[in-house]
Amino acid sequence: MKNLILHLLLLFTFVANAQQKDKILPKANEEYAENNFVDAEADYRISNSKFPNKTVSTYNLGNAIYKQNQASEAKFAFAKALKTAKSRPQKHRAFHNLGNVFMKEKDYTQAVEAYKNALRNNPTDEETRYNYALAKKMLKENPPKDDKKDDKKDKKDDKKDDKKDKDKDKKDDKNNKDKEKKDDKGDKDKDKKDPKPNENGEPKPMPGGMSKERLENLLDAVNKEEKKVQDKVNANKVKGKPVKTEKDW
Structure with a gap:
């Protein structure tokens, strides 16, 4: 991370001289110094397997992994180193680099802690103090989400949705009832306009006393009269047409 001060090499040189009996550890330190982090990681793991309670190999393992851009994996090595760390300098450096991991993961709350x-464990370290100030700044600019608040908001939204659904159901029921009433009214009006046979098989009278059958007969009669008139007009046109005669010579 930009402007983030790392303690990896500083701790590495500090702890490199702390173990003399472990023959693998010096070899791993040399590989680390040559930026051969893959081989260094392998040897640190061997050293750690032989001396599981030694903080140095575990911590340096975290450094080698971190250098390979595997911050999340390095986090577990630093956390394990903290469990076995006995001195303040070891704890200070482990917490410092653990903070670096959290910063890289953008977990600013954990980084601050x-x-x-x-x-x-070391109040005078200016590099740690700088990173601490940077972590607080990033946390202020990127506050974590309030899960409880989000849960309350979700529950509130669910209640609103439930209320909307209930209101919609009520509205649909009302619309259905209104539609049923309208349909019933429409059927009644239709019955008035389109009378059905009564119990005696006779058509019901239309409003104004005119039955449907009578109305149809009247329309039929009008059509017949119009046809008669049209026939007369056509006949007169034929009679009035002049007849061409031949000339007498």
Whole structure:
């Protein structure tokens, strides 16, 4: 991360001289110094398997992994180193680099806590103090989400949705009832306009006393009269047409 001060090499040189009986550890340190982090990681793992309670190999393993851009995996090595760390300098450096991991993961809340613990073990370290200030700044600019608030908001939204669904159901029921009433009214009006046979098989009278049958007969009669008139007009046209005669010579 830009402007983030790392303690990897500083701790590495500090702990490199701390173990003399472990023959694998010096070899791993040399590989680390040559930026051969893959081989260094392998040897640190061997050293750690032989001396599982030694903080140095576990911590340096975290450094080698971190250098390979595997911050999340390095986090577990630093956390394990903290469990076996006995001196304040070891705890300080482990917390410092653990804070670096959290910063890379953008977990600024945990980063602040890690740097704070590092300062508790070494209050005079300016590099840790700088990273601590940077972590607080990033946390202020990127506050974590309030899960409880989100849960309350989700529940509130669910209640709103339930209320909307209930209101919609009520509205649909009302619309259905209104439609049924309208349909019933429409059927009644239709019955008035389109009378059905009564019990005696006779058509019901239309409003104004005119039955449907009578109306149809009247329309039929009008059509017949119009046809008669049209026939007369056509006949007169034929009679009035002049007849061409031949000339007498």
